[in-house]
Amino acid sequence: MQKTVKHKPLILNKFFPYRFSILQQAISENIASVYTGEFDLSRHEWRILAILGEQSGLSAKQITLLTSLEKMQISRAINSMRSNELIKETVNIKDKRFTQLYLTDKGQKIYQILVPRVLNKEKELLTALSKDEQKKLNQLLDKLHQKATLLLE
Amino acid sequence: MQKTVKHKPLILNKFFPYRFSILQQAISENIASVYTGEFDLSRHEWRILAILGEQSGLSAKQITLLTSLEKMQISRAINSMRSNELIKETVNIKDKRFTQLYLTDKGQKIYQILVPRVLNKEKELLTALSKDEQKKLNQLLDKLHQKATLLLE
DNA sequence: TATTGTTATACTCTATAACTATA
DNA sequence: TATAGTTATAGAGTATAACAATA
Structure with a gap:
C-alpha cells in the first residue's frame, strides 16, 4: 500500500518558480562573465556604470528610482567606484543635499568597452529564439x- | 551638437537580463513569503524540505544532484533543520560515508502544510497567463x- | 520636521579549501 | 587515492537603523 498523498505533489524540477530561478542564475552568470572578467565590477557597480553611462549627472536618489538598488547599496558601490576612479561627483548648487554623479574618462572608456560586449552576450542568448518568439516572451x-508585483502588495 | 555614440545604447530597463532578474526577484519573494512567514525556513531549507518530502532517504550527495545546492550549503541547512527537529538521519549500512536523510513527523507536518500553499501561490502567479500561454512560456x-547553459561551458 | 546620503552593526550567504571518516 | 560530508575562514551582500548635513 502506498502512502496517502493529501495534496498535489510538488516536484521541484517542474515547479515554475524554481525553474525560473535556475534559469535566471544561468542568464545572470552569462552577463556577469562580461563585466567581472576584465574590469572586476560587482553587479551593483555594473548597474550604476550602465545607468550613468546613459544619463550623466544623476543623484544617488535618482538612481534608486531607476534601479532596484537602495541608497546604501549605491553609497557603497559609489565609494568603491570612486576609489577606482570610475566616478567623479559635484554637489548640486540649488540643493546641496544632492550629489551629481558622473563617469570619469576612465569610467567612460570601460563603459564604451563593456556595453557592446554585454549587448552581444544578450544577443547570443536570444538567438535561442526567433524574433517572434522573443517578442512573445x-x-x-x-x-x-505585473501579477507578481500585484501579489506582493 | 550631440555626443557621438559609438555603439547601440544600453537602456537598463529594456535590457533583457536585467528585466529577467527583476522579475525573478518578484517571483521569488512571492514564494518566499509562504515558507518564511510561519515556519521561518531559509530558501535552502525550503528546497531540502521539498526534496525530502517527495523522496525519503536521500543522501546529501544525491540532493546536490537534484538541486542547485552544493554540499556545504546542504550540510549547513541540514544542521539547522536538525536542531529544529525537522530532519533525522541514519547511516547507510552498505557504505558508511553516506547519510540517509528523512523528515521527522514535525518536518512532514510542515511539508504537508507548505506544499499546498506554495503550489497555490504558483497557481496565482500563473493566472496572469492562459493555459496556452503558460505552455508557450x-x-x-x-x-x-539550453542556450544559457551552453554559453557557460 | 523631512530628505539626501553616509556610516555602524549584525546578520546571512558564498567560495575555497582543509579536514574526518570511510572506502 | 578517491569520495561523502563537516568545519574554518574570509569575503560579499543585506537589512535596520542611527547619524550629519541640508532644506
Missing part, C-alpha cells in the same frame, strides 16, 4: 511581472 | 535555458 514576462 | 524558457 517579452509579452508573457510582462504579464507575469 | 515554458517552451521558450526551456530553449533559453
Whole structure:
C-alpha cells in the first residue's frame, strides 16, 4: 500500500518558480562573465556604470528610482567606484543635499568597452529564439511581472 | 551638437537580463513569503524540505544532484533543520560515508502544510497567463535555458 | 520636521579549501 | 587515492537603523 498523498505533489524540477530561478542564475552568470572578467565590477557597480553611462549627472536618489538598488547599496558601490576612479561627483548648487554623479574618462572608456560586449552576450542568448518568439516572451514576462508585483502588495 | 555614440545604447530597463532578474526577484519573494512567514525556513531549507518530502532517504550527495545546492550549503541547512527537529538521519549500512536523510513527523507536518500553499501561490502567479500561454512560456524558457547553459561551458 | 546620503552593526550567504571518516 | 560530508575562514551582500548635513 502506498502512502496517502493529501495534496498535489510538488516536484521541484517542474515547479515554475524554481525553474525560473535556475534559469535566471544561468542568464545572470552569462552577463556577469562580461563585466567581472576584465574590469572586476560587482553587479551593483555594473548597474550604476550602465545607468550613468546613459544619463550623466544623476543623484544617488535618482538612481534608486531607476534601479532596484537602495541608497546604501549605491553609497557603497559609489565609494568603491570612486576609489577606482570610475566616478567623479559635484554637489548640486540649488540643493546641496544632492550629489551629481558622473563617469570619469576612465569610467567612460570601460563603459564604451563593456556595453557592446554585454549587448552581444544578450544577443547570443536570444538567438535561442526567433524574433517572434522573443517578442512573445517579452509579452508573457510582462504579464507575469505585473501579477507578481500585484501579489506582493 | 550631440555626443557621438559609438555603439547601440544600453537602456537598463529594456535590457533583457536585467528585466529577467527583476522579475525573478518578484517571483521569488512571492514564494518566499509562504515558507518564511510561519515556519521561518531559509530558501535552502525550503528546497531540502521539498526534496525530502517527495523522496525519503536521500543522501546529501544525491540532493546536490537534484538541486542547485552544493554540499556545504546542504550540510549547513541540514544542521539547522536538525536542531529544529525537522530532519533525522541514519547511516547507510552498505557504505558508511553516506547519510540517509528523512523528515521527522514535525518536518512532514510542515511539508504537508507548505506544499499546498506554495503550489497555490504558483497557481496565482500563473493566472496572469492562459493555459496556452503558460505552455508557450515554458517552451521558450526551456530553449533559453539550453542556450544559457551552453554559453557557460 | 523631512530628505539626501553616509556610516555602524549584525546578520546571512558564498567560495575555497582543509579536514574526518570511510572506502 | 578517491569520495561523502563537516568545519574554518574570509569575503560579499543585506537589512535596520542611527547619524550629519541640508532644506
